[in-house]
Amino acid sequence: MTRAGITPERLVQAGAELADSVGFDxxxxxxxxxxxxVKVPSLYSHVRNSHDLRTRIALLALAELADRSAAAMAxxxxxxxxxxxxxxxxxxxxxxxxxxxxxxxxxxxxAAAASAGPRLxxxxxxxxxxxxxxxxxxxxxxxxxxxTFHGYISLELAGGFDHSSPDPQQSWIRVLDALDAxxxxxxxx
Amino acid sequence: MTRAGITPERLVQAGAELADSVGFDxxxxxxxxxxxxVKVPSLYSHVRNSHDLRTRIALLALAELADRSAAAMAxxxxxxxxxxxxxxxxxxxxxxxxxxxxxxxxxxxxAAAASAGPRLxxxxxxxxxxxxxxxxxxxxxxxxxxxTFHGYISLELAGGFDHSSPDPQQSWIRVLDALDAxxxxxxxx
DNA sequence: CAGCCTGCCTACAAGTATTAGGATAAAACC
DNA sequence: GGTTTTATCCTAATACTTGTAGGCAGGCTG
Numbered sequence: 001m002t003r004a005g006i007t008p009e010r011l012v013q014a015g016a017e018l019a020d021s022v023g024f025d026x027x028x029x030x031x032x033x034x035x036x037x038v039k040v041p042s043l044y045s046h047v048r049n050s051h052d053l054r055t056r057i058a059l060l061a062l063a064e065l066a067d068r069s070a071a072a073m074a075x076x077x078x079x080x081x082x083x084x085x086x087x088x089x090x091x092x093x094x095x096x097x098x099x100x101x102x103x104x105x106x107x108x109x110x111a112a113a114a115s116a117g118p119r120l121x122x123x124x125x126x127x128x129x130x131x132x133x134x135x136x137x138x139x140x141x142x143x144x145x146x147x148t149f150h151g152y153i154s155l156e157l158a159g160g161f162d163h164s165s166p167d168p169q170q171s172w173i174r175v176l177d178a179l180d181a182x183x184x185x186x187x188x189x
Numbered sequence: 190m191t192r193a194g195i196t197p198e199r200l201v202q203a204g205a206e207l208a209d210s211v212g213f214d215x216x217x218x219x220x221x222x223x224x225x226x227v228k229v230p231s232l233y234s235h236v237r238n239s240h241d242l243r244t245r246i247a248l249l250a251l252a253e254l255a256d257r258s259a260a261a262m263a264x265x266x267x268x269x270x271x272x273x274x275x276x277x278x279x280x281x282x283x284x285x286x287x288x289x290x291x292x293x294x295x296x297x298x299x300a301a302a303a304s305a306g307p308r309l310x311x312x313x314x315x316x317x318x319x320x321x322x323x324x325x326x327x328x329x330x331x332x333x334x335x336x337t338f339h340g341y342i343s344l345e346l347a348g349g350f351d352h353s354s355p356d357p358q359q360s361w362i363r364v365l366d367a368l369d370a371x372x373x374x375x376x377x378x
Numbered sequence: 379c380a381g382c383c384t385g386c387c388t389a390c391a392a393g394t395a396t397t398a399g400g401a402t403a404a405a406a407c408c
Numbered sequence: 409g410g411t412t413t414t415a416t417c418c419t420a421a422t423a424c425t426t427g428t429a430g431g432c433a434g435g436c437t438g
Binding site for chain 1: 329349
Binding site: 003004005006038039041042045046 | 415416417418419420
């Protein structure tokens with residue numbers, strides 16, 4: 001019998017595309033086997049188990065996100081950088097909802113450390129170099145920005161803004177404006 | 190054989206508790222049947238299917254959240270109200286992580302309309318009465334606050350702040366401060 | 379007390395995850 | 409080029425989940 005030529009990479013790629021089209025939760029070993037025209041147990045030569053597969057998709061998503069972020073951030077600072085980073089996250093989530101969800105998968109510490117996650121954190125800190133914040137306030141600010149980005153994107157993705165005006169795009173711009181204003185004028189207690 | 194005395198209410202309650210202890214995704218008809226010492230198909234007399242069960246848990250969570258919010262908001266305004274509402278969300282998520290996750294389940298339009306969701310929206314808008322915002326800006330602000338609350342809580346719940354100082358509690362306070370400052374000084378374009 | 383309904387049951391079908399072990403195509407080696 | 413090895417795919421089997429169909433009997437209703 002001719003071999004299907006499956007590799008872990010092709011599996012992860014197909015898994016990522018499947019996630020984007022039917023949702024990350026629906027990414028299943030069986031569905032992938034069907035797609036490759038192969039029996040289910042065959043995939044266990046390439047991937048340890050379901051969790052392993054999902055983790056790899058998460059790693060792919062994190063890497064793609066970090067790459068896009070780095071490209072967008074290059075040569076920008078201050079509000080420009082903030083907007084660029086925000087748009088990278090939001091656009092990625094809209095283009096690849098399944099992968100964006102995957103990127104939020106909780107990784108075990110070692111996998112997390114080896115992932116592109118730290119690179120993303122650095123990008124966030126880089127944005128803050130354009131604002132004058134103390135060491136500790138920088139951490140608070142990273143958390144605020146991360147929360148706001150993620151919160152907005154996840155609500156928008158879940159359809160939370162579907163049935164109400166005004167245009168989410170407008171709100172997004174206002175959110176970025178608001179974050180910038182906040183960082184420029186960080187409240188000191 | 191003696192009857193187990195199962196009702197939809199008891200099922201949903203047990204499901205909510207199960208969600209809090211092992212995660213909303215792990216709430217399964219089988220697990221509940223085991224817990225009630227009953228065969229799996231028996232539960233289908235009380236609940237239409239798995240989706241129905243999950244929806245009901247979501248409705249319970251939304252109602253609890255709305256009740257707590259209403260209680261906390263009574264007699265408060267401005268920053269006080271903002272902080273109270275934020276803490277309700279955060280505390281609820283920490284006490285009942287499974288239910289909080291359930292509350293974010295996407296409901297079909299009719300279920301959503303009949304849920305406590307609208308009550309929660311009203312609460313959010315009530316907070317904004319303490320700040321002077323135009324009609325449209327109010328919607329932007331609702332989205333910003335909702336995003337920030339949800340984003341922060343979901344990152345904290347996912348353990349995103351686990352391995353870095355400072356204390357998340359401090360960051361949370363700063364986030365609330367920041368939101369208040371922002372609303373008081375809403376950027377006009 | 380008779381009958382009916384409801385709450386639980388058994389039996390079954392289908393989908394998914396995972397392990398064990400076998401067969402063979404393709405690659406590696408002499 | 410032939411042989412050995414390895415990796416890829418297979419069948420078989422177990423277990424768990426959802427869901428449907430239909431049966432039996434405990435307890436309420438007339």
